[in-house]
Amino acid sequence: MGAKPVERIDHVIVRFAGDSGDGMQLTGDRFTSETALLGNDLATFPDFPAEIRAPAGSLPGVSGFQVHFADHDILTPGDRPSVLVAMNPAALKANLEDVPAGGTLIVNTDAFNERNLQKAGYETNPLEDGSLTSYHLHEVALTAMTIEALKGIEGVTSREAERSKNFFALGLMSWLYHRPVEGTLEFIQTKFGKRPEIAEANTRAFRAGYNYGETSEDFAVSYEVAPAKLAPGRYRQITGNTALSYGLIAASKLSKLPLFLGAYPITPASSILEELARFKNFGVITFQAEDEIAAAGAALGAAFGGALGVTTSAGPGVVLKAETIGLGVALELPLLMLNIQRAGPSTGMPTKPEQADLLMVLFGRNSESPVPVIAASTPSQCFHAAIEAARIALKYRTPVYLLSDAYLANGSEPWLIPDVSTLPDISTEFATKPNEGDEFHPYKRDPETLARPWAVPGTPGLEHRIGGLEKADGTGSISYDPDNHDLMVRLRARKIAGIAADIPLLEVDDPDGEATTLVLGWGSTYGPIGAAVRNVRAEGRKVARAHLHYLNPFPRNLGEVLRRYDKVLIPEMNLGQLALLIRAEFLVDAIGYNEVRGRPFQSSDLADAIAALIEA
Amino acid sequence: MSDSNGNLIQLTAKDFKSDQEVRWCPGCGDYAILNAVQGFMPELGIAKENIVFVSGIGCAARFPYYMQTYGMHSIHGRAPAIATGLATSRRDLSVWVVTGDGDALSIGGNHLIHALRRNVNLKILLFNNRIYGLTKGQYSPTSERGKVTKSTPYGSIDQPFNPLSIAIGAEATFVARAIDTDKKELVEVLRAAAEHKGTAIVEILQNCNIYNDGAFDSVREHKENRLYLRAGEPVTWGDKGVRIGPDGSAEIVSADAEGLLVHDPGHPEPSVAFALSRLTWDTVGAVPMGVFRDVERPVYDEAVAEQIRAAKEKQGDGELEALLHAGDTWTIS
Numbered sequence: 001m002g003a004k005p006v007e008r009i010d011h012v013i014v015r016f017a018g019d020s021g022d023g024m025q026l027t028g029d030r031f032t033s034e035t036a037l038l039g040n041d042l043a044t045f046p047d048f049p050a051e052i053r054a055p056a057g058s059l060p061g062v063s064g065f066q067v068h069f070a071d072h073d074i075l076t077p078g079d080r081p082s083v084l085v086a087m088n089p090a091a092l093k094a095n096l097e098d099v100p101a102g103g104t105l106i107v108n109t110d111a112f113n114e115r116n117l118q119k120a121g122y123e124t125n126p127l128e129d130g131s132l133t134s135y136h137l138h139e140v141a142l143t144a145m146t147i148e149a150l151k152g153i154e155g156v157t158s159r160e161a162e163r164s165k166n167f168f169a170l171g172l173m174s175w176l177y178h179r180p181v182e183g184t185l186e187f188i189q190t191k192f193g194k195r196p197e198i199a200e201a202n203t204r205a206f207r208a209g210y211n212y213g214e215t216s217e218d219f220a221v222s223y224e225v226a227p228a229k230l231a232p233g234r235y236r237q238i239t240g241n242t243a244l245s246y247g248l249i250a251a252s253k254l255s256k257l258p259l260f261l262g263a264y265p266i267t268p269a270s271s272i273l274e275e276l277a278r279f280k281n282f283g284v285i286t287f288q289a290e291d292e293i294a295a296a297g298a299a300l301g302a303a304f305g306g307a308l309g310v311t312t313s314a315g316p317g318v319v320l321k322a323e324t325i326g327l328g329v330a331l332e333l334p335l336l337m338l339n340i341q342r343a344g345p346s347t348g349m350p351t352k353p354e355q356a357d358l359l360m361v362l363f364g365r366n367s368e369s370p371v372p373v374i375a376a377s378t379p380s381q382c383f384h385a386a387i388e389a390a391r392i393a394l395k396y397r398t399p400v401y402l403l404s405d406a407y408l409a410n411g412s413e414p415w416l417i418p419d420v421s422t423l424p425d426i427s428t429e430f431a432t433k434p435n436e437g438d439e440f441h442p443y444k445r446d447p448e449t450l451a452r453p454w455a456v457p458g459t460p461g462l463e464h465r466i467g468g469l470e471k472a473d474g475t476g477s478i479s480y481d482p483d484n485h486d487l488m489v490r491l492r493a494r495k496i497a498g499i500a501a502d503i504p505l506l507e508v509d510d511p512d513g514e515a516t517t518l519v520l521g522w523g524s525t526y527g528p529i530g531a532a533v534r535n536v537r538a539e540g541r542k543v544a545r546a547h548l549h550y551l552n553p554f555p556r557n558l559g560e561v562l563r564r565y566d567k568v569l570i571p572e573m574n575l576g577q578l579a580l581l582i583r584a585e586f587l588v589d590a591i592g593y594n595e596v597r598g599r600p601f602q603s604s605d606l607a608d609a610i611a612a613l614i615e616a
Numbered sequence: 617m618s619d620s621n622g623n624l625i626q627l628t629a630k631d632f633k634s635d636q637e638v639r640w641c642p643g644c645g646d647y648a649i650l651n652a653v654q655g656f657m658p659e660l661g662i663a664k665e666n667i668v669f670v671s672g673i674g675c676a677a678r679f680p681y682y683m684q685t686y687g688m689h690s691i692h693g694r695a696p697a698i699a700t701g702l703a704t705s706r707r708d709l710s711v712w713v714v715t716g717d718g719d720a721l722s723i724g725g726n727h728l729i730h731a732l733r734r735n736v737n738l739k740i741l742l743f744n745n746r747i748y749g750l751t752k753g754q755y756s757p758t759s760e761r762g763k764v765t766k767s768t769p770y771g772s773i774d775q776p777f778n779p780l781s782i783a784i785g786a787e788a789t790f791v792a793r794a795i796d797t798d799k800k801e802l803v804e805v806l807r808a809a810a811e812h813k814g815t816a817i818v819e820i821l822q823n824c825n826i827y828n829d830g831a832f833d834s835v836r837e838h839k840e841n842r843l844y845l846r847a848g849e850p851v852t853w854g855d856k857g858v859r860i861g862p863d864g865s866a867e868i869v870s871a872d873a874e875g876l877l878v879h880d881p882g883h884p885e886p887s888v889a890f891a892l893s894r895l896t897w898d899t900v901g902a903v904p905m906g907v908f909r910d911v912e913r914p915v916y917d918e919a920v921a922e923q924i925r926a927a928k929e930k931q932g933d934g935e936l937e938a939l940l941h942a943g944d945t946w947t948i949s
C-alpha cells in the first residue's frame with residue numbers, strides 16, 4: 001500500500017491481554033520473536049494466573065504479556081503499556097488503570113456482549129459510555145473478521161476458527177509496528193504441522209489481521225522502531241529459566257562432570273526440569289523425584305558419586321529440602337540449589353515474583369549451617385550465575401544457593417551469545433591417593449580454600465564413610481569432643497566466609513563520583529532500579545547505584561562502599577531482608593523501599609522515592 | 617576377583633571391617649547381621665571401592681560406619697532417595713541401603729515405595745526390630761497394636777504395617793525375609809538379592825534386646841515356626857502346608873493335603889506372593905522366610921543410560937556452541 005504515513009518512534013510498550021484460554025502468552029512470545037529478529041532491544045513480562053483455565057471472561061482469568069521494545073538499550077518491560085490489546089471486557093478492566101491517558105487501546109468488540117460485561121463487573125459498556133475518551137480507542141471486530149477469513153477451510157470447527165483470533169491480533173500488531181512476519185508464518189507451519197487445516201486457519205487469521213491494518217481507515221499511521229545499537233555479535237532471545245538450564249549444561253561441560261538434576265515440578269521452576277530433560281545427548285540425567293526431599297537427596301547422592309548435582313525448586317519445595325542441604329553442609333559436597341522465588345507465604349501467588357526467600361536460604365536450617373548465596377539479576381545473566389554457582393560449589397565443596405524469581409524465569413531479553421572459549425574452566429580434581437601417610441583423611445582440608453578432598457566411590461584405597469554426625473577434624477571419624485565441634489563449626493564458617501577473596505569487588509555506578517545517595521539492590525530488581533536511576537539522573541540529580549550478585553559472602557568492599565554514602569536506599573520485593581543484613585553487619589542506617597505486589601517495581605515510582613530521599 | 621588394576625585378589629570378611637568401634641548395645645541383633653554381611657561381601661566378587669553403603673538414621677543406620685567400603689550415613693528416612701541418585705549416575709557401583717523400620721516405613725515411607733516401583737539397582741536391607749531403638753523405645757510403624765512403650769503408655773492404637781505386603785504392593789521386583797541369627801539363610805537371601813537386577817528389599821527380623829527384647833522369639837528361638845520358602849517346592853512347615861484358596865488367600869492345611877502351593881517367586885503376578893506375605897505369627901503361628909518374589913522388570917538406571925546412549929547416537933554428543941546458537945538468532949554488526 002505505502003499510502004499510509006509511517007511514524008518513527010524510539011520505544012513502545014505493548015501489553016496483550018485476554019482470557020487464559022485466548023493464547024496471549026503465545027501471541028506475546030511470537031510478537032517478541034519478530035521484534036528480536038528486527039534487532040530492537042527488548043524486555044518482556046509474561047503475567048498469568050496460576051489457574052490453567054480460570055472461568056472464562058472473569059477478572060482472575062486474565063492473562064497478560066507485556067513487551068517493551070526500543071531503538072536503544074532498555075532495562076525493563078516498562079511500567080505502563082502505551083498500547084493495550086484487550087481481547088475481552090475483563091482484560092480491559094484488569095489492565096486499563098495501567099494505561100496512561102493518551103494511550104492506545106485495541107479492543108475486540110465482539111467480546112463486549114452483556115454476559116462478558118457482567119462477568120467483568122461493568123455496569124455499562126465502556127465502549128459506549130464515554131469512559132474511554134482519553135484514549136485512542138480502536139474498536140475491532142476481531143472474532144467476526146477471523147471467522148469470516150477462515151470460511152471454507154475444511155475440518156475447522158467454528159470453535160477452532162474463533163480460537164484463531166489471537167493470530168488476527170498478532171497480524172494486526174505486526175503490521176502496526178512493521179515487524180517481520182516470515183518467522184511467525186514458519187512457526188505456524190511447524191507448530192501446527194500435524195493439523196494442516198489449523199495451520200491454514202492461523203495463517204489466514206494472521207494475514208487477515210495484517211491486511212486489516214493496511215486497509216482499515218481506523219489505522220491511519222503505522223510505526224517504526226529502528227534496531228537498537230547493541231554491542232556487535234550474535235544474539236538470541238532468552239528467558240531466565242532457559243538461561244539457567246543452558247548455564248547448567250555449560251557448567252557440566254566446563255567442569256567435565258555429568259549433570260544430575262533432581263527436581264519435583266513446581267511453578268515457576270518446572271521449566272528448568274523440562275528444558276534439561278531434552279538434553280540427554282549432553283549426558284544430562286534428569287530425575288523427577290517423588291518429592292523435593294528426594295529430589296535434593298538424589299542430587300546429593302549423585303554428587304557423592306562425582307556428578308554435578310543440582311536441585312531446582314521454589315519456596316514451598318525449597319523449605320522441604322532444608323534438612324538435606326544441612327546434610328550437604330556437613331558432608332561438604334558440592335550441590336547446587338536453584339530457588340526460583342515466588343510470592344508467599346505458603347502457596348502464595350505461584351506465578352508472581354517476590355524476593356522474600358533470602359533469609360530462608362541464608363538461615364533456614366538447623367544450627368550453624370553456612371551456605372554461599374548468589375542471585376541472578378537479569379534473564380540472560382542467569383547463564384553466568386549458574387556457572388559461577390557451580391564454580392563455587394565445586395571449588396569449595398559446598399552446597400550453593402542460586403536465587404532467581406518468577407520475573408526472571410519467564411521474562412526474556414536479547415542475549416549476546418557468549419564465545420564458548422571465553423567461559424571459565426571450573427574443573428576440579430578428585431582425590432586419588434592417601435593424603436596422610438598411607439591413610440586417607442576425608443576431612444583434611446586444602447590449606448587455602450579449606451575445601452576437603454572429594455574422593456568418589458570407585459577410587460581404590462580411599463574407602464571412607466561420611467555422614468551427618470559431627471566429624472573429627474582431619475580423620476572424619478565420629479566425634480563428640482567439645483573442642484573439635486567448636487573447631488569444625490568455625491572451620492565450616494571460615495571456609496564460606498573465605499570465598500569473599502575469590503569473587504569480584506562490588507562495582508559502583510556513580511558517574512561523576514559526587515552522589516551522596518546510594519541505591520543498593522540485589523536480584524531481579526536490577527532492571528527496574530537501573531531504569532529508575534536513569535530517570536533520576538535525567539532530572540539532573542546525582543545518585544549512585546550498586547547491585548549485589550553475591551549475598552553470602554558479600555563482596556569484601558561492601559562495607560567500604562556503604563560508608564562512602566550519606567544515604568543508602570535498598571529497594572526489595574520483600575519487607576527489608578537485605579536491609580536487615582546490611583544494618584546488622586555494617587551498622588549502616590539503610591532505608592528500605594519495599595513492595596510485595598507480586599510484580600516488578602514500577603521504575604517511575606522508585607525514581608520518585610529516590611528523588612525524595614536525595615532531597616530529604 | 618581382581619582389583620581395579622587387574623590384580624587378582626581374594627578378599628575376606630576381615631577386609632570389610634572398618635577401624636571404627638562398633639557401638640551397638642551388647643547383644644543387639646545388629647551384630648549378627650553385620651557379621652553375616654561382612655562374611656558375605658567377599659562372595660560378591662566386587663572390589664571394596666566399588667561398594668557403597670547408604671543409610672538413614674537409627675541404630676541400624678550406623679551400619680555403614682562399620683563397613684570398610686564407601687559409605688554415607690545420611691538423614692532420617694532419605695537413604696533410598698540418596699542412593700537412587702548415586703546408583704543412577706554411577707552404574708558401576710554396588711549400592712546397598714541399610715534402614716530401620718521407622719526409617720524405612722515411617723519418615724521414609726514415600727522414598728521406599730518409589731525406589732521399589734522404579735526398580736533402581738539398589739539392595740535395601742530393612743532391619744525390623746518393631747521399635748524405635750535409637751530414640752530409646754517408642755513404638756514404630758511395625759509395632760503390634762496394643763504395644764506399651766514410653767510414647768504409648770496405654771498401648772498403641774494404630775494398625776501396624778506389614779513391610780513385605782507394602783513392598784509387594786509397591787511393585788517391588790525382589791522381596792525376601794530373613795532373621796538376624798540365622799546366618800546361613802540370611803546369606804542365602806543376600807546372595808539372591810545381590811544377583812537380582814533392580815531393587816531388592818530384604819526384611820531382616822532383628823532383636824532389639826534393650827527396648828523390644830524377644831519380639832521375634834516365636835521364630836528366633838522356635839525354629840520350628842519358620843516357614844522356609846523354596847522355589848519349586850511345596851510350601852510346608854512341620855505337619856502343615858499352604859494352599860491358595862478360592863478367594864486368593866493362603867489357607868493352612870495339613871502337609872499331606874492335595875493341591876499344596878508350589879512356591880514360584882518368579883510368578884509374574886504378585887498376588888500369591890502377597891498372600892504369602894499375609895502369613896504371620898499372629899495369623900497362622902508361623903513366619904515365612906526366604907525369597908517371596910523375584911521377577912524381572914526394566915531397571916531404572918539401565919533405562920536412563922539407554923536413553924542417553926540413544927540420544928547421543930541419534931543427535932551426536934551435545935556441543936555447547938551449537939546449543940547456544942540453536943533456534944532464532946540475529947547478528948548485530
Ligand SMILES: Cc1ncc(C[n+]2csc(CCOP(=O)(O)OP(=O)(O)O)c2C)c(N)n1
Nearest residue numbers: 673674675676692716717718719748749750
Ligand atoms: C528428621 C528426624 N526426625 C527424628 C529423628 C529422630 N530419630 C532418630 S532415629 C529414629 C527412629 C529410628 O527407628 P528405626 O528406623 O526403627 O531404627 P532403629 O533405631 O530401631 O534401628 C528417630 C525418630 C531424626 N534423627 N531426624
Ligand code: SF4
Nearest residue numbers: 641644675749824825
Ligand atoms: S537400642 Fe536396640 S537396636 Fe539399638 S543398638 Fe541397642 S539393642 Fe540394638
Ligand SMILES: [Mg+2]
Nearest residue numbers: 716717745747
Ligand atoms: Mg527399629
